[in-house]
Amino acid sequence: MFIPSGPLQGQHVLLEPLQREHTAALQQAVTDGEGWKLWYASVPEPAAMPEYVERAMLGAEQGNLAYAVRSLASGEIVGCTRYYDVDTVNRRALIGYTWYADAARRTPINTESKLLLLGHLFENAGAIAVEFRTHFFNQASRAAIERLGAKQDGVLRSHQILADGSIRDTVVYSIIASEWPAVKNNLLSRLAR
Template sequence: MWIGNETLEGQWTTLEPLEETHIEPLKKAVSEGESWKLWFASVPTPEAMPDYVNRAMQDAREGNIAYAVRLKSSGEIVGTTRYYHVDEANRRAMIGYTWYSDSVKRTPVNTECKYLLLSHLFEGANAIAVEFRTHFFNQTSRAAIERLGAKQDGILRHHQIMKDGSFRDTVVYSIIASEWPAVKANLLSKLRD
């Protein structure tokens, strides 16, 4: 497997490859804030969590690694994130399917998670590029991706049909290997603040 399916550890968080034991803690995490009610987001409901985790575990066998996000201070599971559309031949992957409980929003958690994922990809797997995608109307996600230092590549218009039947315009961002040193310095600076 091109990207190793291993635990990634930072100062505030540990990213653990998703397992069935994460289902109940993730149900609790997703219930805080009810993010699944956002029409432009793809966040599972508590009831859908078993299917969500089992599907992610199946995808991991194909190199698409999903993680539960654990706070080191409390041991609590507070969300999830993953690599998907992993393309070993072209040394590219996407990072997404990220959501957190409300209690850790506007904390170092997302910054550190992205730092761990990007470091693992660029430094551990010698990636050429990483891509992020989000709904055009998900301004919170777009701002977070831009704060990482990713650059907007474009917008895929009417890219997907949403659950409610509306069309999703998908904003595509990327970070390429030559940009990683500056992005890394930026993320480390944010984590020190």
């Protein structure tokens, strides 16, 4: 497998490979903020969480690794994130399907989660690029991706039909291996503040 599996731990978060046992905690976490009500976000409703976890676990068999995000301060599961569309031949992957409980937002959790995921991808898996995608209207997500140091590659217009029938324009960002040292320094600096 291109990306080694296993937990990733920092000072603030533990990224645990997603298991069925995380389902109830994720159902609880997603109720904090009710992210599924944002029409431009892909956050599962609590009732849909068992299927969400099952699909993520099936994806892991193809190298698309999903993680439950545990806050080390509280011990609680506060969200979810994953590598997906993993391209072993070209040593690329996307990071996404990321959502957090409201209590985890504006904390070091997302910054450190991205530091762990990116570091693992570039330093342990030898990736040449990572990609992020988000809805054109998801300004919070776009700002967070840009704060990482990712560069916008473009917009895939009329890219996807969403569950409500609306058509999504997808903004594509990337970080390439040569940019990783500067991105890493940026993330470490942000965590130190």
